[in-house]
């Protein structure tokens with residue numbers, strides 16, 4: 001069992017509330033911590049790792065606070081977002097250093113094992129400064145895993161990776177989860193989370209906005225009302241026709257040559273517009289969603 005429990009957790013930096021009254025339960029398997037930049041993901045991960053004290057509330061692993069207990073650090077590995085490593089060390093030296101810090105009885109052996117897990121044996125004696133981004137990411141993971149922790153926390157682990165490196169890292173995280181570990185990774189990219197996370201926790205502006213498996217989160221996102229810009233040969237007439245449709249929530253003229261439309265159901269809307277246009281002799285010049293920024297999707301989730 002390796003269950004992380006966040007209870008009424010807040011963290012502020014001066015006047016900035018980075019994490020606001022979050023309650024979260026994270027069990028074994030892969031959990032994706034999804035949210036836009038500045039949502040509080042790194043702050044949450046640091047608190048889970050016991051590196052940063054919450055300003056209020058508690059973070060526990062199997063009932064024990066993660067902060068201030070040496071034996072807890074033995075059970076948790078954190079892969080921070082920072083790119084800069086000890087570039088002057090070799091990969092092997094870097095991983096071994098962490099093994100020594102963790103006071104593992106046979107640091108050399110443990111380093112070798114972790115490096116092997118990450119498929120980095122061939123590059124282990126090269127300086128980190130010569131590594132690609134994907135290799136740096138992997139050596140960071142090897143270092144976080146060197147003491148064989150039950151919980152692995154990764155901050156934006158796929159950043160800067162090409163698709164092949166990303167797939168490889170996803171395979172590894174899935175494999176670690178299959179060994180019974182609790183894996184939490186942060187991301188601001190829906191597709192990354194969708195591919196490997198069994199459970200998704202969405203954070204927006206420091207708040208816990210949604211929780212569930214990916215299908216549930218996806219549903220929340222696609223069921224939200226969508227906004228579109230439509231340009232046609234007769235915007236006024238098209239607006240009145242659209243307003244008669246049950247799935248259309250609103251339509252108004254924007255400037256002199258565009259319509260702004262809010263509709264519930266994307267698939268239905270995409271079919272209605274051309275049909276109405278054809279039946280009424282209107283030509284459509286443009287039909288585009290306006291509201292597709294990730295931030296707008298996230299803020300919709302916060303308000304549900």
Ligand SMILES: Nc1ncnc2c1ncn2[C@@H]1O[C@H](COP(=O)(O)OP(=O)(O)OP(=O)(O)O)[C@@H](O)[C@H]1O
Pocket residue numbers: 013016017018035036037038039040041042043044
């Ligand atoms: N040491 C700090 N001092 C002051 N404010 C901070 C500090 N660390 C984080 N913040 C602020 O707290 C909020 C949450 O930051 P955090 O880094 O946890 O978010 P994030 O979701 O990880 O974002 P990103 O993906 O951009 O790193 C932001 O408004 C950030 O500016």
